[in-house]
Amino acid sequence: MEPVFNEGLMAAKVVLITGAASGIGAAATELLLREGAAVMMADCDVARGMALAEALRGFGGQLAFIEADVTSESAVAGMVARTVELFGVLDAAFNNAGIPGGYSTAVSCTNEEWEQVNNINMRSIWLCMKHQIPEMLKTGGGSIVNMASRAGDSANLNMFTYAATKHGVVGMTRSAALDFATQNVLVNALLPGLTQTPMLDAKLALHICENDYLNAVNIRCDGGFRVPYSFDVGVNSTTRQ
Numbered sequence: 001m002e003p004v005f006n007e008g009l010m011a012a013k014v015v016l017i018t019g020a021a022s023g024i025g026a027a028a029t030e031l032l033l034r035e036g037a038a039v040m041m042a043d044c045d046v047a048r049g050m051a052l053a054e055a056l057r058g059f060g061g062q063l064a065f066i067e068a069d070v071t072s073e074s075a076v077a078g079m080v081a082r083t084v085e086l087f088g089v090l091d092a093a094f095n096n097a098g099i100p101g102g103y104s105t106a107v108s109c110t111n112e113e114w115e116q117v118n119n120i121n122m123r124s125i126w127l128c129m130k131h132q133i134p135e136m137l138k139t140g141g142g143s144i145v146n147m148a149s150r151a152g153d154s155a156n157l158n159m160f161t162y163a164a165t166k167h168g169v170v171g172m173t174r175s176a177a178l179d180f181a182t183q184n185v186l187v188n189a190l191l192p193g194l195t196q197t198p199m200l201d202a203k204l205a206l207h208i209c210e211n212d213y214l215n216a217v218n219i220r221c222d223g224g225f226r227v228p229y230s231f232d233v234g235v236n237s238t239t240r241q
């Protein structure tokens with residue numbers, strides 16, 4: 001992997017990343033390391049996580065990997081505790097683990113699909129914040145970035161459960177941000193569109209983590225997907241002619 005940038009933006013900061021073994025989480029791990037952070041990678045895919053941790057050794061800050069299934073409260077509590085045990089504090093967390101789920105509607109969605117997608121995409125974010133925020137409060141605050149999606153404030157055809165869970169992430173983010181704002185815990189969410197370049201989303205996550213003024217913000221990064229520009233232009237120009 002080629003260096004992206006290296007300005008020491010996260011020097012001496014301790015960051016926990018879930019879903020760190022692949023895609024956006026892996027890109028964020030690399031980027032944060034290069035910016036000087038101590039990174040705890042957490043993922044349920046041990047082989048992939050260990051291989052990436054090995055490949056990234058020597059890229060910058062300290063790095064550790066922990067196996068953690070974010071649907072399990074004891075695993076989430078354990079990954080937070082281990083981060084603090086190893087690195088002393090928890091300054092920031094990127095709660096990124098998630099799955100797309102199947103293609104279904106409100107009618108065809110099965111109980112199993114609902115449980116699985118909800119547990120991995122939404123309940124896990126609650127569990128993560130539940131255990132991360134108390135650690136951050138001990139040291140005067142911190143920054144949390146929750147991974148939502150463009151589907152967190154809009155919809156795609158036949159992606160009922162995914163949209164439901166990502167809307168949930170947006171709501172939990174706003175609520176937690178409000179509840180802990182006066183205690184200096186910042187909570188924001190990222191809403192990417194279809195990601196072809198995970199590093200782009202990773203950069204945004206990094207900048208949210210190191211920014212001490214953003215709070216309760218749900219940041220869309222989808223190339224302007226939802227702006228109905230061409231549609232409006234078409235309708236307006238037709239109307240005018």
Ligand SMILES: NC(=O)c1ccc[n+]([C@@H]2O[C@H](COP(=O)([O-])OP(=O)(O)OC[C@H]3O[C@@H](n4cnc5c(N)ncnc54)[C@H](O)[C@@H]3O)[C@@H](O)[C@H]2O)c1
Pocket residue numbers: 018019020021022023024025042043044045068069070071096097098099100120147148149150191192193194195196198
């Ligand atoms: N890729 C996109 O186009 C896109 C767009 C918008 C939002 N997102 C969101 O970004 C996040 C990451 O997506 P990605 O494309 O990098 O996916 P990815 O599949 O490349 O990586 C997801 C990681 O999460 C891990 N994971 C899954 N279930 C887990 C569990 N129960 N416990 C711990 N780890 C678990 C996987 O092992 C994997 O390493 C997801 O929340 C996804 O919904 C992705």
